[in-house]
Amino acid sequence: MVNNHRRKFGITERYWTSLSEDQKIKWKLLSRTLTFLGALAVTKTGINYIDWVIAACIATFSFLLIESQRSYTRYSIGMRKKLTRISIASGVACIFFVGIIYFSQAAVFSLASTFTSMPPPHSDDKYHELRSAFQLLIYFCAGIYGIVKAFRKLNIIELIYRLPRQQMIKLLIHKEYELEGFYGFICFEIGVILAAICYSSVAATLIGGVLEIINITIRTIYN
Numbered sequence: 001m002v003n004n005h006r007r008k009f010g011i012t013e014r015y016w017t018s019l020s021e022d023q024k025i026k027w028k029l030l031s032r033t034l035t036f037l038g039a040l041a042v043t044k045t046g047i048n049y050i051d052w053v054i055a056a057c058i059a060t061f062s063f064l065l066i067e068s069q070r071s072y073t074r075y076s077i078g079m080r081k082k083l084t085r086i087s088i089a090s091g092v093a094c095i096f097f098v099g100i101i102y103f104s105q106a107a108v109f110s111l112a113s114t115f116t117s118m119p120p121p122h123s124d125d126k127y128h129e130l131r132s133a134f135q136l137l138i139y140f141c142a143g144i145y146g147i148v149k150a151f152r153k154l155n156i157i158e159l160i161y162r163l164p165r166q167q168m169i170k171l172l173i174h175k176e177y178e179l180e181g182f183y184g185f186i187c188f189e190i191g192v193i194l195a196a197i198c199y200s201s202v203a204a205t206l207i208g209g210v211l212e213i214i215n216i217t218i219r220t221i222y223n
Helices: 013-017 021-042 048-070 077-116 128-153 156-172 181-222
Strands: none
Touching: 013 048, 013 181, 021 048, 021 181, 048 077, 048 181, 077 128, 077 156, 077 181, 128 156
């Protein structure tokens, strides 16, 4: 736990202010290039413009988080609050987005697997289509109920929203983690860059899965 006097500084501000302007511009250029190219390299959804959008968003978020902590006390109080809120909201939204897509994909695959293994209703009379539709409706309602129940029972919202938000608040508001000197500076900034690149890969994989599900659904409907 740090004292109140040190809390007003950004996480990497003390070391950043000790660097020369030449060192700052070199590191800024290197870190931003690494973030964008790294995110773009691992982002493979199969659609180029989506890859570019993901890479740009991740690069923007990492830039905002890193830059705000380099010169935290140089901003006005109002700007500090805005930067902190945006950083926390963006970080939590990223994790929430991935968590929801991952859970949704697992739920959809589970429902589809169960549905395809179910025997069709044995009936050749004029009510056959009606019975099939009724069976599908019951299965759909039961599936939605099961998904919601599993979501609440597993406390997914705690994992993808509350816990990340608490940790971001500890990091950016309470400043509970001490990072001193060159190694602390490198650990934070490289950690943010690597996390951004890894997130790009995970997000691209999940979005690619969603696009594949949509394509399969469209082909099934039209075939």
